[in-house]
Amino acid sequence: MTTAPVETTTYLCTGCPLGCRLEVDAVEGDIVEIRGFDCRKGERYARQEHLDPRRPVSTTVTIEAGTLPRLPVRTAEAFPKDEVMRLVRQLQAMRVVAPVARGQVVLDDALGSGIDVIATRSMAADPEADAGDAGGDPQRARSSAV
């Protein structure tokens, strides 16, 4: 009977300023040992980071007729790390129209994750803004990035 090799991955703990170097030993993807932590928080973090790393994602979307040309948004909960870039690209291509309320869902079930993207501020409609002017300035970031 052959034994599968032990693979060791290291993580820097983000729980506190100590910044413990965490080591996770895994055999065929199953965690067999976690070392280097100084508290339960560290152990839990290492396990989560190894099995299913997630990140809170914040970015902006283009908003038309608002008091500002960009609306800040975030994922309602931490999002799978490997999908962050794809999510941000999708949000970059989006446009919403003012008024918007804080907490309003801007994109539901993002990339089929079951996680919504929500507005992180309210934005009134600017009485002086023309609808559709948010991307009109060629120097603005998104118009050239999309």
Add this chain to the structure above:
Amino acid sequence: MTMTTQPRHLASYYDVLVVGGGPAGLAAALGARETGAERVLVVDRELEAGGILLQCIHSGFGLRYFREEITGPEYAERSLEQALESHVDVLSDAFVFDVTEDRTVAIMSPTVGVATTTAASVVLAMGARERTRGAIAIPGTRPAGVLTAGLAQKLVNLHGYLPGRRVAILGSGDIGLIMARRLTLEGIDVVGVFELMPHANGLSRNIVQCLDDFDIPLHLSTTVVDIVGHDRVEKVTVAPVDAHLTPQLDRSWDVACDTLLLSVGLIPENELSRQLGVRMDPLTNGPVVTSEMETSVPGVFAAGNVAHINDLADWVSEEALIAGRAAGRRATGQRVPADNIRVLPGRNVASVVPHSISTDRVHTLYLRVKEPMLEDSLIRLGDVHERKVRALVPAEMASIKAAPRLLEDFHGDALRIDAVPAQEVTT
């Protein structure tokens, strides 16, 4: 929805007038209302109150103050809602250009023109601004493309402009790290973060989530020694530094980039305070304050980054509540016992706020260490109290509480705050 109740005119008198509508100003106003102060006005120079939080679109705010992890804009809006719901007046797009010793406040704005009003108490909550290229004197030419990380953050997050295509960042403060990630998400090439000190200045969470996640290199003990470019930045020259922080020019190398972001610290914005003549602490660059956050000018209080640079908005709000309540009490004729013990920074402590405490109630002292202490450490309050902490780093403010029972047998007039390794102390 954002509620705006822009006052149409300025009253001739306010119980409490707060200068600045960021987290400090809004919490101070709320604190003032709690004590029964009737007329409370916040004056903010931007079009909408909220301060720098409005451009800090990342999460990590509110865990203490709102008991929920939220982003900067959410924190700002909730703080504003709290203030407005408690009937605070918020005058935005208005600039305070003078505060006198008798608390006459001069204001300029499109709605009220140039006007003066008086207040029983004034709270200074102007926040801080970023250190610039001039503050750290980087040699080289003067091309476009050299800007502070916070300005880049404003351009990207509020206005949708990108500051460049290929960006180097000097300084590993949290704003710089946050911007490294933000620009990467926007498709910009972030070529590296350069830090003069041998340790990162930002939170380890930001090192992992803003740099490591995107393979952005962090060069410690390295600084920018030259900026090259005529109209636009073409490259920067970086060099490692020795133990005395002197750049080793023979080991320098060039980094091609069109933009250099600076994340090299914040300076409390105290022009008004200096003009007024409040006593300043050279260690915090802010006013000397009592445990009630009162400055040396009676009736003038200070809260938030104007008093000392904080890492967390939550701490700013908590401290501002104290300042606001004190301002409100003064305006309504309520008194608390005065401070009778001075607080001094001791071993490995860069600064402590407040600068004095009283023996009748519990006070929280906020301190920052000079050198990182990555082992079990003690924060000691004279020889009357100590608190064990796991690690102390300059990037993270620490605190210790001083309670009346600890001071029962203390008869001196000053307490020294020390940060010492735990194993040094014999038990």
